[in-house]
Amino acid sequence: MTIKPFPRPKSGDGIGAVADTDVGLTSRITKCRSCGSTNLRAFLDLGEMPLADRFLRRDQLAEFEPRFPLEAVFCDGCALPQILMTVDPNVLFRDAYPYYSSFIETVLSNARDSAREIMSRIPLSQDSLVVEIASNDGYLLKNFVEHQIPVLGIDPAEGPVEEARRIGVESLCDFFGVELAGRLVAAGRKADVIIGNNVLAHVADTNGFVAGIARFLKPEGIAVIEAPYVRDLIDHCEFDTIYHEHLCYFSATAFANLFERHGLYLNDVQRLPIHGGSLRYFASTKSKPSQALVDLLQEEKTLGLDTFEYYRDFAVRVDNVRERLRQLLIDLRSQGKSIVGYGAAAKGTTLINYADIGTDLVEYVVDKNVHKQGCFMPGKRQPIFGPERILSETPDYVLLLAWNHAPEIMKQLDAYSQAGGHFIVPVPEPAIIETQG
Ligand code: JHZ
Ligand code: ZN
Numbered sequence: 001m002t003i004k005p006f007p008r009p010k011s012g013d014g015i016g017a018v019a020d021t022d023v024g025l026t027s028r029i030t031k032c033r034s035c036g037s038t039n040l041r042a043f044l045d046l047g048e049m050p051l052a053d054r055f056l057r058r059d060q061l062a063e064f065e066p067r068f069p070l071e072a073v074f075c076d077g078c079a080l081p082q083i084l085m086t087v088d089p090n091v092l093f094r095d096a097y098p099y100y101s102s103f104i105e106t107v108l109s110n111a112r113d114s115a116r117e118i119m120s121r122i123p124l125s126q127d128s129l130v131v132e133i134a135s136n137d138g139y140l141l142k143n144f145v146e147h148q149i150p151v152l153g154i155d156p157a158e159g160p161v162e163e164a165r166r167i168g169v170e171s172l173c174d175f176f177g178v179e180l181a182g183r184l185v186a187a188g189r190k191a192d193v194i195i196g197n198n199v200l201a202h203v204a205d206t207n208g209f210v211a212g213i214a215r216f217l218k219p220e221g222i223a224v225i226e227a228p229y230v231r232d233l234i235d236h237c238e239f240d241t242i243y244h245e246h247l248c249y250f251s252a253t254a255f256a257n258l259f260e261r262h263g264l265y266l267n268d269v270q271r272l273p274i275h276g277g278s279l280r281y282f283a284s285t286k287s288k289p290s291q292a293l294v295d296l297l298q299e300e301k302t303l304g305l306d307t308f309e310y311y312r313d314f315a316v317r318v319d320n321v322r323e324r325l326r327q328l329l330i331d332l333r334s335q336g337k338s339i340v341g342y343g344a345a346a347k348g349t350t351l352i353n354y355a356d357i358g359t360d361l362v363e364y365v366v367d368k369n370v371h372k373q374g375c376f377m378p379g380k381r382q383p384i385f386g387p388e389r390i391l392s393e394t395p396d397y398v399l400l401l402a403w404n405h406a407p408e409i410m411k412q413l414d415a416y417s418q419a420g421g422h423f424i425v426p427v428p429e430p431a432i433i434e435t436q437g
Helices: 089-093 105-121 158-166 178-186 206-216 230-235 252-260 291-303 314-334 346-354 388-393 403-412 414-418
Strands: 040-050 067-075 081-083 130-133 151-154 191-197 217-228 265-272 278-284 339-342 397-400 422-425 431-433
Touching: 040 314, 040 346, 105 191, 105 217, 105 278, 105 403, 178 206, 191 206, 206 217, 206 252, 217 230, 217 252, 252 265, 252 278, 252 291, 265 291, 314 339, 314 346, 339 388, 388 414, 397 403, 403 414, 403 422
Parallel strands: 130 151, 130 191, 191 217, 339 397, 397 422
Antiparallel strands: 040 067, 067 081, 217 278, 265 278, 422 431
């Protein structure tokens, strides 16, 4: 089988380049987001990509769609992989931010586990305060509300915040940082627990964010932070989880370096399967490292996660996945097979745009999230429908753009498998999952 190379997306390629857009505070870093070092070494260039969560409404299809460079670098100073471009957070997260955590059972059950774990580690009562940064629609804090523990959610996205308030989760619609922490402390509030799931990597002022946590946390309090684990990203070639919302890609080593700068110590860590592999970090004002943490930091050293070598061949592996996926889809289409996508996931935007998967290969995408239905995928513009369409049309193949939720999705689509349907996963390597149909 010959694999034809195809052009990378680049500036001015159809849709447009960064200079033409109204991009507010969009900028390119020259120093590490964490330690300020200028020793940044490039390891991946995905070209110019549209914004991953900017699903297009029908009336926006004729409008200019901004694209931004997406290049990843490794910091020699503190071992933190990161991207160079910072897109204005008001563009990324306000207004029509479409991500509602409660649509995903895996996210809900992880939230329940997290709440249970936290309650087993620290005594909480009606006099306590549990804060969640990026509290979204209240999917996690509601577990504390059930136990009559006072909560405060903080999130800049209006739609999800409204939903959180509707279900009784007190929420502030704002960006968290050292300034907001200062205002809350001045108003007499301090937190026993600060939770931040999938938010640390999203914040442009990385140090301001951690300084805010340090300021807002009671001396005996704990910060519980979840973030995708860069080791899983690299090992399983999850390049599609790289997009403009994700500015940093943490290891325990890089996390500890960042938090210690603000007087917070990483004391424990748990590996989680969620989002393709994440770490749950436990930090507090005193240093009491658990054996699990000591072991993981040692493992990271042994593997070389704190050296550029670990990332050196990633781009070659990514290109290999891209070529193989394209060829698989092209072969299936040339045999007359129909292919659709499941999950209008942010990572799906990176995947279809980097692998140049247009409607000729993947005709449409389905997603349970009603806020995404009726819209179109960024860049490649597949229309987004509800998942029932798969059951009514029985396409030959479903490409799992939300491959991280494969078991949950395949379970729901059991009738589709029974009817002879097949699933394709794009990473760690493109593969057709055999079903019993
Ligand atoms: P999912 C988001 O990434 C965005 P995304 C964000 N930047 C982040 O950090 C990560 O999460 C953690 C749908 N779905 O979770 C729901 C179904 O339709 O992989 C979602 O639209 N049916 C905040 O967007 C999408 O798939 C289902 O049964 O890449 C999954 O998105 C399931 C399970 C999901 O995250
Ligand atoms: Zn650094």
